[in-house]
Amino acid sequence: MSILTDTAGAHTPRPAAAAAKPRGPRDSRLSVIVATGFLALIAVYMLLPVFWLVVSATKSQGDLVDSFGLWFSEFHLADNLSALFAKQDGVFLPWLLNSLLYAGAGAAVGTLLSAMAGYALAKYRFRGRELLFSVVLGGVLVPATALALPLFLLFAEVGATNTFWAVFLPSIVSPFGVYLSRIFAAASVPDELLEAARIDGSGELRTFFTLALRLMSPAMVTIFLFQFVVVWNNFLLPLVMLQDDRLYPVTLGLFTWQSQVSRDPSLQILSLTGSLVSVVPIVITFLVLQRYWKAGLAAGAVKA
Numbered sequence: 001m002s003i004l005t006d007t008a009g010a011h012t013p014r015p016a017a018a019a020a021k022p023r024g025p026r027d028s029r030l031s032v033i034v035a036t037g038f039l040a041l042i043a044v045y046m047l048l049p050v051f052w053l054v055v056s057a058t059k060s061q062g063d064l065v066d067s068f069g070l071w072f073s074e075f076h077l078a079d080n081l082s083a084l085f086a087k088q089d090g091v092f093l094p095w096l097l098n099s100l101l102y103a104g105a106g107a108a109v110g111t112l113l114s115a116m117a118g119y120a121l122a123k124y125r126f127r128g129r130e131l132l133f134s135v136v137l138g139g140v141l142v143p144a145t146a147l148a149l150p151l152f153l154l155f156a157e158v159g160a161t162n163t164f165w166a167v168f169l170p171s172i173v174s175p176f177g178v179y180l181s182r183i184f185a186a187a188s189v190p191d192e193l194l195e196a197a198r199i200d201g202s203g204e205l206r207t208f209f210t211l212a213l214r215l216m217s218p219a220m221v222t223i224f225l226f227q228f229v230v231v232w233n234n235f236l237l238p239l240v241m242l243q244d245d246r247l248y249p250v251t252l253g254l255f256t257w258q259s260q261v262s263r264d265p266s267l268q269i270l271s272l273t274g275s276l277v278s279v280v281p282i283v284i285t286f287l288v289l290q291r292y293w294k295a296g297l298a299a300g301a302v303k304a
Helices: 027-058 063-066 077-086 090-122 130-139 144-157 164-171 175-188 191-199 204-215 219-232 238-243 250-258 266-301
Strands: 003-005 011-012
Touching: 011 063, 027 219, 027 266, 063 144, 063 175, 077 090, 077 266, 090 164, 090 175, 090 204, 090 238, 090 250, 090 266, 130 175, 144 164, 144 238, 175 219, 204 219, 219 266, 238 250, 250 266
Parallel strands: none
Antiparallel strands: 003 011
């Protein structure tokens, strides 16, 4: 330890260098192996049905029955796709387009309506606001299956069953989207920014569409994806509402084929191939929109 001499000649010891900060406990090799193994098992559990679907869609009807289910046999995917789009005068393509229209347009309109409602509940003060929000939360708890019959009776009263609107209109309502929009708008849209826009002469609609929507974009992407998947996988509502098979979404159409396998065994491989094709739009949607999540997370991590 070095010694310093001050002006009075006293010897003052120099404090020792600060000890290095202790490092945090390192994860043991065993815990890493256990965690990695557990995550690997979860991944296998989640991906095994998808792998089975891919393998099955490449087989012929005979190989589907005779060969090992979790590995490839002779490759017949091209033949299966050709037969899929030619079956019943090509009815599968309208089914696929119907699902894209129901899910895509329904999710887009539902996301916009949810964002507007959530923004209003978060940024405006009016009588009955909390009661209205409680009703929205109650709507989140109501299962969709419980609403199928009341919706059918309502649409039957106006003669709108077996139409596009019978499936589309219920698809644009998302109580969960309203809830998420309110939470995100309250946290990500500063009141000071809205006041500055109003002082500059911006109207309420212009402020919402030019400022609030941009700040709420991560929440809107989340709502859109949730709503898209929900509408795409919706089965009971089209089953109750529709009789014309040309209006069927792909889920209901494949179900009708699968229910006829006992009479026409070739429909089994076509149903599997159609199921594989129906997964592709969902995967593409997630891959395209994930960058908006990343952008939203990066923007939220930086604070001025």
